[in-house]
Amino acid sequence: QVQLVESGGGLVQAGVPLRLSCAASGRTFSSYAMGWFRQAPGKEREFVATISRSGGITYYADSVKGRFTISRDNAKNMVYLQMNSLKPEDTAVYICAASSRHRMSDYPTRGAYDYWGQGTQVTVSS
16 A cells, blocks of 8 residues: 655746655555656646656656656655646646556556545646
8 A cells, every 4th residue: 555645736937947746655665656647627637757666767748848857766755746847738736646567658547557646736827
């Protein structure tokens, strides 16, 4: 069982950076690939970024590539999402998730994740 708690969201102006954090419980954090998803009002939950167990492999949605960076600290059971060059269309609830699967090609899909946090709201004003 893994519990995930996100933090760091807020209201920012376009272009201002923001870093989200996700704290994971349990001693087996390093055995999970981690991902960030987001969900805007009236829209489907969409993939944002994923990181492998060691942190050596990352993958991003095209919409955030070059602006967002996912990272993890296995010693602290933490995963982060650094968001730069934010745009109003990035406004959403950002949700952290953990996957026990081993195939990177699975990670952009919601069904690959076993555990989900409650999310943190990010609002970007123009």
